[in-house]
Amino acid sequence: MTPNGWLQIAVFFLLVLATAKPLGALMARVFAGERTWLDPALGPVERGLYRAAGVDPAREQGWLGYTMAMLAFNALGFASLYAILRLQHLLPWNPQGLPALSPHLAFNTAVSFTTNTNWQSYGGETTMSYFSQMVGLTFHNFVSAATGIALAIALVRAFARSSAQTVGNFWVDLTRATLYVLLPLSLVVALVLVALGMPQTLGAYVDAVTVEGAKQSIAVGPVASQVAIKQLGTNGGGFFNVNSAHPFENPTIWTNLVQSWAILALAAALAWTFGQMVGDRRQGWAVLAVMGVILVGATGVAYWAEAGGNPILAAQGVDQAAIALQSGGNMEGKEVRFGVAQSAIWAAATTGASNGSVNSMHNSYMPLGGLVPLVLIQLGEIVPGGVGSGLYGMLVMIVIAVFVAGLMVGRTPEYLGKKIEAREVKMAMLAVLILPFCILGFTAIAAALPGPQEGLANAGARGFTEMLYAFSSATGNNGSAYAGLTANTPFWNTTLGIAMLLGRFAYIVPVMAIAGSMAGKVRVPTSSGTFPTHGPLFIGLVVGVILILGGLQFFPALALGPVVEHFQMLAGRTF
């Protein structure tokens, strides 16, 4: 660990913090239906889309109507992406003549991009045509993110309103999230990335002759545009197989900074939007603080674990100290141009948000360093989580935290003046049950069957962690892999696909049911009898509930994975 490393971490988080308010304010205006400076250009497009689709933007939906619209839209999106992938060889923009995807891979990939997971059982440059990337995948990069934002906004409205029947119009929220938030921001970020040296072309791969005279095909493509939305929309699906560790997908420290900022930018800003929309900005800051405390802490742990290096190597006299000529620490699987601090930042950010892109290989981390991304996913992808999904996931945890703690002050617990009663608790529990059900359930199945384990790269605890990580990543809609698992098999593609579907939609429906019942409640005026849901006490409470509840569910599994591996490493045991 070096002061320089800590400084990098500090600069990064301050940057995210600095943009939370302006971006949050923009989204608050967009979803309140107010005019923004983009209106003159995009207003006609927006109205045209509504006319074409036959949507009356003024008609709001109840929670059920909203949810059904969202499900229908996603079902259609899934079906069309599946079709594109299966018919890839017949479709244009395929200069490499790549073949169609197998049914299970197409299923897995279509689910993956519809659910904002972007788990990739394939390598992009060897599997996907430009058409599949740009039309199939990029489309979902936008709308799956917009879906998440829309749902979060619907839930926020439910808290903000009093005795309301409706929570908004899904089509309007979806359209406005895409047009006014994701598209313009992606455009700006893509241009910045191009300026910083990232390729953006529809041309074929470049054939080069190396110094030794060998022929090499260098993959290029419309990278910058894909990468911008992949990060802003917390999608994470890489253009290239090694994702943002690839020199074209992440050429310099500056593109690295822009990308890691983009991973957190919107999810963090949505917390501010939340405060603004419920009419009390302190509430938004409190939510952001909860996210920040956990994420910064996790980054610190990852940095500490990685910068410390490997004691087994140290025992053999390997110099892992940070000096001018080497970054020191555990550099396996990390890019030299980024170093330990930037890798730790990215690992925490990409798993704290349900992004899943990587600039280093998590499977090469020290046991405790690898524990950090795993735990961040298992906490439910809420610090700050995926765009939208992070906020609604966090609000579910807050509902649970407030329920338990609120009782302790001697009142029916309430959050933002809304009473939390049996129905909300039931729905919140239904939602959070999905995580252990899918993560632990599928991992147990995979651990019990001989077949799935053939895809593991490592023996012992690390192999177990690869399975646990895969299902955590899928259920949390993260998409990153503890690389090492060869997942392009019918078992893995199917089970991971189911985990992604449940993790997304089986979670959303109860959340929207909460929105429905919250919207209908009267907002009780706060008094000194209700405990303030901002301020350090509340922040500490929610952080505690998230860590204890999340930790208790997964501790036994983690003990068999990274925890035991850590102690085995200390004992000098190898596999």
Add this chain to the structure above:
Amino acid sequence: MKAQAISLFDAAILKEAAVAAVRKLDPRTLVRNPVIFVTEVVAALATAVLVRDLLAGPSGAGGSHAFTGQIAAWLWFTVLLANFAEAVAEGRGKAQAATLRRTRTDTKAKRLLHEGTDIFEPVPARELQKGDLVLVEAGDVIPADGEVFMGVASVNESAITGESAPVIREAGGDRSAVTGGTTVLSDWIRVRITATSGSSFLDRMIALVEGAQRQKTPNELALNVLLAGMTLIFLIAVVTLWSMAAYAKTELSVPVLVALLVTLIPTTIGGLLSAIGIAGMDRLVTFNVLAMSGRAVEAAGDVDTLLLDKTGTITYGNRMATELLPVPGVSREELARAALLSSLADETPEGRSIVALVAERTGIAAPDLAGRQAKFVPFSAQTRISGVDLDGTPIRKGAVDAILATASDTPPNEFRAAVERIARTGGTPLAVAQGGRLLGAIHLKDVVKPGIKGRFEALRRMGIRTVMVTGDNPVTAAAIAGEAGVDDFIAEATPEHKLRYIRARQDEGRLIAMCGDGTNDAPALAQADVGVAMQTGTQAAREAGNMVDLDSNPTKLIEVVEIGKQLLMTRGALTTFSIANDVAKYFAIIPALFVASLPELGALNVMGLASPQSAILSAVIFNALIIVALIPLALRGVAFRPASAASVLRRNLLVYGVGGVVLPFVGIKLVDLALVALGLA
């Protein structure tokens, strides 16, 4: 019955509860409590495994039979302790109810054949139907709840209220309701029965305190969902662990998995939840307040506005002399002496308060009038004057205009100013004259009870607004409101006015508590979220409210709110404690589970527990014993102090959250030491 606080460890109750705990093992009743039901199921599972192992042959060197046997025994014990907690709470309720029931011995009723006749037939009280007419004469026990439609009688209601002074019950008006089980002392009344046997007021009270008719309250339901959800989560965690452990080349046996499960699921709160609810009702009963449902007790905790009648609640309700204001040229002593003399024979509270004030302020005692010629003039509504003719000199006090009419001189300006000031601040001025000469004024006012202002301040810190309801004019009301420190007042209040006020506040999302006694209070009582009817009130009022105060003391509204809050706090505190406990249990059990195949996990054994068996047993035993240890807390409720929600939360989080994480580390270690010392593991 005067409900008494029953000792926490009443031997008879504990004995009965121990028996009931076994009876409650019936899974059909236990299924209502998901956490304890799961515990019972896995206890049965562990027992089955034990039986299978025993049949398979003697255990190996590790003594695994003994271990499995101990685990199974402690799991059953956990279920029994949870049942025991509930049974103790119920037993305490039953003890209260038994006292009530004694009044319901088989009374005979004199059923009238029809209205307007004296002819009756004797029937057993329990056969009475709603609408029956009965005659109750001196010495009779009133057979059932009803409404007096003819006659007037004095009734001893001590069976219900514990108040021995008889009360008057008469047809019409606000004092027409009678309660079954009370006794007519003098005269007779004819009563129309309003409740059939089994559904009478007393029956409902008994059923409620016994816990027989207990339905889960909304908050209990919500908490149950949370606990069931947590149980399911840990069920998943434990079941999946079997396969994961197998991957790590460890075979986990059923007893250890079962032990892990039971220590993780929230058995502490699961076992104590219903006891907490029953104890809450019970605490109300010891305050002589009966809730008609558990829901009402919970709602009391949520109340944020109290509607309090001025008279009797905030003030003593009768005007008392507080000041003597002589006119210029008259000494205070002279005025005091005249005021005293004129009030000597005045038996009204006002008159007595003047005597008391003079004695207190000037030390003048009542003069000995023996041997003097004294003719007392009693107060009459016509003259509005009372006094005495002492040795021929008329000494009078009374309404200002009435005295002025008898006085010879015109009153000085100072006197007029004083009288105006008294009237303006809500008081009543009296004038005193001696021999036609005006001496001064007496300030009578409704005195705010001492300490009430402090209580209102405490309520405000808890976020509860107080609203004074009075029939006084706005000026008077404002003065008293200011003195008492209420947040708001309704002056010249009519029942409709109250109802409107309640509705308006409720539309703002507030929860209102009020108390009332008259029939015209019934709509407001029904509308309020917590309506406390006075036992002395009418049947209509008692039906409309969701609580009845046996002492008819409106101040108790405040205690009712506190008890409601305490109930919810106890639930929250024990839930937090229960969940926080799990951290230590993991550190005890996880390293023990994997010690053979993954010895490196021994690093997690931070408590330094002796052996894997002792570690697992210690966690299970701690988990069972903590239920017993917390029974007194569940029954008594967590300490309540009026403070802002933020400071209450901070304190309870520290005690039950942080304490809940730390305590089991110590507890499990101690159990482990004991087990090793006893050679049990």
